[in-house]
Amino acid sequence: MMIEGLHFEPLLGLLQGANWLDTATYWLVFVVIVVLIVASIIGQTLKRQPESVVSPALLRTFNQRVRAWWMMFAILAAGLLLGYTCTIVLFGFVSFWALREFITMTPTRRGDHRTLFWVFFVFTPLQYLLVGVGNSFVKLESASAIWWADTLNLEGIDLYGLYSIMIPVYASLYIPARIALSGDARRFLERSAKIQFSLLICVYSLSYAPALAHLDLLTSKQAVSNTSSTTDDAPPSQDTEEETTDAEAQTSTTRRKWKEGGRAGLLFYFILIVQLSDIFQYAWGKLLGQRVIAPQINASRTWEGFVGGVLTTAIVGALLWWVTPFRIWEAACMAFVTAVMGSAGGMTMSAIKRDRGVSDTGTLVQGHAGVLDRIDSICFAAPVFFHLTRYFFSDLA
C-alpha cells in the first residue's frame, strides 16, 4: 500500500486506516440520503402544483435549501469516502472560499493587500496542514510518521498545542505588524480586527470540525454486546480489536477505546446536528415565533424558535447517539451545546451582514447565498464541540 522511502505521508496527514468508516456511519449517511430524497420530492411536487398551500416564497427558500444541503452532503460524503486527507483538504477549500467571501464583503485598504496574501496563502494552508498532521507523531502508526519523528526529533509531539494557538496568537500578532509595515495608519485598529476576525471565523474555527477526526475517542458506553444492535453490525475485522480493548478496559478503567471507524461518523454527526438545529430553529420560529430576539439584527430569529430548535436538536441528537461515543444523555448535552453555539454563529453573521448592508455573502450582487451563509453556525459550534469531545471523550495521554 505504501511505497518505501516516500515520507510525505504524515505531512499530508494520511491517517486513514482500513476502518475509517464504520457501519453505524453508513447507516446515518443512508438515513440522510433518504431524508434528502423525500425533501426533494416534496419540494418538487409542491412546485408543480399551481394552487399550493404554502407560499411561493417559502417554497422557493425550501427548494434552495434542499439544493444547498445536497451540495453540502455531497462534499462531506465525498470527503469521508475518500478518507481523512481528502476531508481535511475539502474543509480547507471551504475555509478558503468562505474567507474569500468574508474579505470581499469587508472593505480593506490598499495597504492590506500583502497581509491578505499571507492570510490566504500562508495561514490558511498552514492551519489545515497542522490539523491534518494532528497527533500522528504521538501515535506513530505509519512508517513515514516514524521517519519524520526520528529525523526532526518530533516524537510525542501533538500538534494540537500549535494549531490551537497558531491563528489566535501568532497570526493575530503578525497581521497588525504586517499592516503597519505597509505604512498606512488610517483606521488601523479596525482593519487589523477585520482581518483577524475573518481568519478566526472562516479558518481557525472551521478547522476544528475535521480535527475531530484525529481524536482517539473514549467511550463510557457498556461493552458492545450490551449496546444497541446497530453497533453490533461492525465488520468482522473489527471484532478482534474490540475484544482486546474490552479486555484492557476491564482491567484498567471503566472507559474503553471507541472504534477507529467511529471518527468519520462523529464528524458527520456534528455537521448533521448543526444543520438540523438551523432547520428546527427556522421551523419553530415560523410556527410559534412571537418575540424577536433582536429586530435590528435579524427579524426572523425568535426566542420561541431558539428554545424550540435547541430542545428539538437535543432530542434528535440523543436519538442519534448510536453513531457517537456518547451515551444517550451525553449526546443530548452535546447536541444542546452545539445548537446554542450554532445559533450564536447565525446571529453574529447576521449582525456582520447587517452592518455591511448585505443580505447574503455569496456574491457582490444580492440574490443567492454563499458558502459563508451556510457554514456560519458550523464555524461557531466546531471549536466547542471539538474541545468538549477532546476533554471528556478522548485519550489525552
Added chain:
Amino acid sequence: MSLTASILSVLAKLLAGSSVRWVDCQPDTCQRVYFANHTSHLDALVLWASLPRNIRMLTRAVAAKDYWDKSALRRYIAGSVNALLIDRENIKVHRSPVELMIQAIGDTHSLIVFPEGGRNASDEMGTFKSGLYYLGKKRPDLELVPVYIDNLNRVLPRGEFLPVPLLSCITIGPPMWLEAGESKTEFLKRAREAVKRLKDI
C-alpha cells in the same frame, strides 16, 4: 482558441471569482466595443474571460504596448489571448490608435477598451479619452457597450504582483451609440455616466 488562452481564462475566472451580469444587454456576436473602467492589470483578461466562448473568440482586448511588449512572458500572454497592442507613446499621424483599431477589427471582431487610458489609482473613475468618440464616429454601426468592473482592483491593485483571490463582479450594460450632433465632451461624459450607473444596479 489555443490551449494557453483556455487555461488563462479559466485561471482568471477562478482567481477573480467573477460573477457576470448582463443588464439590458444580451451576449451577441455582432461587432461591439466593450468599454470599461480600468483599475487592475487583470481587467482586460478577466473581462475577456467572462464573455461566452464564441464571443470571446471574436473579441480583442486593446492593451498598452509599452506594458505588454516588455517581456517574453507578457508578449506570450498578450499573443495567446489575441490582444491588440497599441503604442501609447509614438503616435503617427496616419496610424493613430483609432485607425489601427478599426483596421484590426475589420467586419467581424469586437473590441475591449479602457477609455480612462491608464489604470486608475483612486476610487473615482477618471475622465474618458477621446478614442471612444472617434471609434463611434468612424464606425457608427458598432454597438458601444458599457461595462463596470467591480472589486478587481482589490484582487490585484496597482503596483502589486501577487493577487489576492477575492470575488469580483462584471456588469455589462445596454449598448449606446453616438447621437446625431452630439459633441465630443457630451458623448464622453454620457459614456462615463453609463459605466458609473452600472455600479449601483
